[in-house]
Amino acid sequence: MEPNYTPQSPNPDPSRQAQPGGGLESSRHATMSKESLESPYFPTWCPGCGNFGVWTAFKNALIELAIPEEEVVIVYGVGCSGNMADFNRVYGFHALHGRAIPSAVAMKMANHRLKVIVVAGDGDTYGEGLNHFISAMRGNHDITLLIHDNQVYGLTTGQTAPTTEKGTKTKSTPAGAPEMPINPLGLALTADASFIARGFAGNIGHLTYMIKQAILHEGISLVDMFQPCFTFNKHNTYHYFKERVYDLQQAGHDMQNKEEAWRKSREHDKLPIGIFYQDPHSIPFHASLSQLQPGPLVHQSIANVELGKVLPSFR
Amino acid sequence: MNADSLHWKVAGRAGEGIDVTGSMFGKLCLRQGMNVFAYREYPSLIRGGHNTHQVHASFHPLTCQQRQIDLMVALNEEGISLHVDELGEGSVVFCEATQDKIDLSKYAATGAIFYDVPMTQISREETGHFLAQNVVSLGASAWILGLDIETLKNVVTDQFQEKGDKVVEMNHRALFRGYDFAKANCQPIKPTFEKRPNTQILLTGNQAVAIGAVSAGLQYFSAYPMTPTSEVLHTVAALQDKFPLVVKHAEDEISAVNQAIGASYAGVRAMTASATGGYALMVEATSLAAIMETPLVICVGQRPGPATGLPTWTCQSDLQFILHAGHGEIPKIVFTPASVQEHFELTRLAFELAEKYHLIVFVLSDKFALESYASMPTPAEMYQNERYSFVTEPLPADDSYRRFEVTEAGYSPRSIPGQAHGLSVTNSYEHDEFGYATESAELTKTMNAKRQRKLIAVAADLPEPVVVGPAEAKVTLVSWGSTRLVLEEVIRRMPAGEVNAIHIPCAWPFPQARFAELAGVAQKLIMVEANVTGQMAQLIRQETGIQMDHHIRRFDGRPFYAEEILAELERMNG
Numbered sequence: 001m002e003p004n005y006t007p008q009s010p011n012p013d014p015s016r017q018a019q020p021g022g023g024l025e026s027s028r029h030a031t032m033s034k035e036s037l038e039s040p041y042f043p044t045w046c047p048g049c050g051n052f053g054v055w056t057a058f059k060n061a062l063i064e065l066a067i068p069e070e071e072v073v074i075v076y077g078v079g080c081s082g083n084m085a086d087f088n089r090v091y092g093f094h095a096l097h098g099r100a101i102p103s104a105v106a107m108k109m110a111n112h113r114l115k116v117i118v119v120a121g122d123g124d125t126y127g128e129g130l131n132h133f134i135s136a137m138r139g140n141h142d143i144t145l146l147i148h149d150n151q152v153y154g155l156t157t158g159q160t161a162p163t164t165e166k167g168t169k170t171k172s173t174p175a176g177a178p179e180m181p182i183n184p185l186g187l188a189l190t191a192d193a194s195f196i197a198r199g200f201a202g203n204i205g206h207l208t209y210m211i212k213q214a215i216l217h218e219g220i221s222l223v224d225m226f227q228p229c230f231t232f233n234k235h236n237t238y239h240y241f242k243e244r245v246y247d248l249q250q251a252g253h254d255m256q257n258k259e260e261a262w263r264k265s266r267e268h269d270k271l272p273i274g275i276f277y278q279d280p281h282s283i284p285f286h287a288s289l290s291q292l293q294p295g296p297l298v299h300q301s302i303a304n305v306e307l308g309k310v311l312p313s314f315r
Numbered sequence: 316m317n318a319d320s321l322h323w324k325v326a327g328r329a330g331e332g333i334d335v336t337g338s339m340f341g342k343l344c345l346r347q348g349m350n351v352f353a354y355r356e357y358p359s360l361i362r363g364g365h366n367t368h369q370v371h372a373s374f375h376p377l378t379c380q381q382r383q384i385d386l387m388v389a390l391n392e393e394g395i396s397l398h399v400d401e402l403g404e405g406s407v408v409f410c411e412a413t414q415d416k417i418d419l420s421k422y423a424a425t426g427a428i429f430y431d432v433p434m435t436q437i438s439r440e441e442t443g444h445f446l447a448q449n450v451v452s453l454g455a456s457a458w459i460l461g462l463d464i465e466t467l468k469n470v471v472t473d474q475f476q477e478k479g480d481k482v483v484e485m486n487h488r489a490l491f492r493g494y495d496f497a498k499a500n501c502q503p504i505k506p507t508f509e510k511r512p513n514t515q516i517l518l519t520g521n522q523a524v525a526i527g528a529v530s531a532g533l534q535y536f537s538a539y540p541m542t543p544t545s546e547v548l549h550t551v552a553a554l555q556d557k558f559p560l561v562v563k564h565a566e567d568e569i570s571a572v573n574q575a576i577g578a579s580y581a582g583v584r585a586m587t588a589s590a591t592g593g594y595a596l597m598v599e600a601t602s603l604a605a606i607m608e609t610p611l612v613i614c615v616g617q618r619p620g621p622a623t624g625l626p627t628w629t630c631q632s633d634l635q636f637i638l639h640a641g642h643g644e645i646p647k648i649v650f651t652p653a654s655v656q657e658h659f660e661l662t663r664l665a666f667e668l669a670e671k672y673h674l675i676v677f678v679l680s681d682k683f684a685l686e687s688y689a690s691m692p693t694p695a696e697m698y699q700n701e702r703y704s705f706v707t708e709p710l711p712a713d714d715s716y717r718r719f720e721v722t723e724a725g726y727s728p729r730s731i732p733g734q735a736h737g738l739s740v741t742n743s744y745e746h747d748e749f750g751y752a753t754e755s756a757e758l759t760k761t762m763n764a765k766r767q768r769k770l771i772a773v774a775a776d777l778p779e780p781v782v783v784g785p786a787e788a789k790v791t792l793v794s795w796g797s798t799r800l801v802l803e804e805v806i807r808r809m810p811a812g813e814v815n816a817i818h819i820p821c822a823w824p825f826p827q828a829r830f831a832e833l834a835g836v837a838q839k840l841i842m843v844e845a846n847v848t849g850q851m852a853q854l855i856r857q858e859t860g861i862q863m864d865h866h867i868r869r870f871d872g873r874p875f876y877a878e879e880i881l882a883e884l885e886r887m888n889g
Binding site: 039040041069070071072073083085086089091092093094095096101102103107109110111113114131134135289290291292294297300301302303307308309311314315 | 517530535537607697702738751
């Protein structure tokens, strides 16, 4: 098809290109592929970083789900994980540190046809943005949270994270981290999240499956991902996790049993990965909004607003 | 006493329905075809504090409350003792002297006439409850002020209809008992007000912002409640079944603003609102919207700080804060409306300009304007909205579309998720034309300059300073925001040619040329603003080099009164 808009030419009055009418609708395009996902930039992560495993699993999941590329939005937090924003060719939204979730839930309400996926770190989600994490779970917003859990702050060069084990010496806690680590899965259970899972960057096949299941789930989905930081966390290494992780589904875990999920979330010696809990009756937030029944908000016209409907109450 | 206007006030404890009573009285005046302004005072308490609601109404133009009250409905003794300076010769007070054991001789010096009206007793007799005392007082008020009781009856019907016919009937009986009591015991203090056709609506600044936004196609509103803007949230929340609109009470202000940005990014018209204290939490996201070039409308209501300050009072102490809010250099528009009509119109315009130029537009107001009621001409039944600055489809199939293309006007057509070939990164980091992060010196410079150019492009669309009153005058007052409302009253009360005013409805980008032109012909400039440091005076000097000759400032949480400004002007002359 012929482009009617030449990107090279300066455009003195860009507002002239407005669409007629109020609703914004669009045509479909290609599904994602390895090539379509390629941005001009190659990752700047440290060699051996767990982000590579996550990135690979994430792209595999997107490709296997065969979603049209324009119907996915990835909302990134700020941190090493969020730097993935430059390495994927997608509709990307690189949010403020800690604030990816509120932007993501609103995008979903504005256009519930989109798949909205948050890619952020443990500091971003379980520290700075914890209020939003809990609220999004309570609302059962249909977004997927892919949380890189490396138990340290990487991009700011090695301080304690909310997930750091108590007593761990870091740059900001030279005498050892003074707090108990957060239990993200337990928190999610308490906040009535409808899909709660954990993966490991060292097991790409399993993580791919987790991400796919999370994206397919209708409602909030959390995948907490063990993602070793080679540079700043010498304790929680690939070796550390490989020795400890086991697959919940292989172990016969009942993923509709909340109490059992809670017990699993507290295990420390062995570390379960897999789906801890899934609510089979999940109703996502947007489905409860009757004003979205005619279709996504963004497609509903505002060209003619009948204000007269509200004026009698002011007389 | 002025025969063609009336000043009525009700005062009592919070929880006694003061506000409902006031709004019913305001509607009565509106439905008689009068102009109305109603000012409310209340402490930051739900029950027990002293609340007032005062209505100024006239067939002549009016824009604010005044000090002296014609009729005070005092539901307790504080309704008198806290307001003695508002009573004078010719004022009338309805109170319950017998029931409340009030020694009225203490208040004889006011010169007011006191009537002992058994409002509570009548209420109990007709409804079995004390709460309809307000309705009794309204009936009595209608008689003494020469207002139409049948019109008032209809207002009462509309007020209580939701509670069923029985409640309506009881309140009608209470109303007429009050009216008959006054007829038998009190002398009218006004000639009868005729009933003219009503062409107006009566609403608060908050409601004007809310319906202005809805008329402009507001689709997503997220906020966290905080006085004085909670009513914007309440108003739009109640309209979700009537318009394609989603309203979200967010977990905090940070979430509210990041939600609005997310929704706007997805292509809908989005807004948030808060008090300045709540907005303080949104500052980082202001910066986000700026670098992402995502349209955003924010209504901010000023109330006295620092910190929690005086939650339910007014001020204009956050102009400089709003001008500077957000790290990095942020192109923004700051509207400073005065009347409810200006709140309505500038909120509409805010959505248009935010979308057209991919800018943040503030509607900066204050408790006084946002929570006072005023009448305005009825808006149109239908509003048409054009959409601006989106890409035209189809986009280039070779994926060459650049979301942040460098343009002369500074903004570039945006794609939204869902549009084929519109893929891009919308980035909180500095970025290239596709949105990918960059630390290039050249691109950093180019992108900063690009964003700032939007303020040049938008200049022609902004409301300019206006002269209020005569074109020339011996004294020119200068105002922004709600202060204009009081200055209009000052001008009306002064001999012609003595005083006029320059009102600034858009503080940023500052309208340098037009302001300098208007100020250039002024003989004496007096800045009137409700803050301690003279924030607009500072801005004017910064932008134009013009110094004010005098300043009138108020920073005690109370609104200006025309009487006080007139006295101040007299002192300056003397």
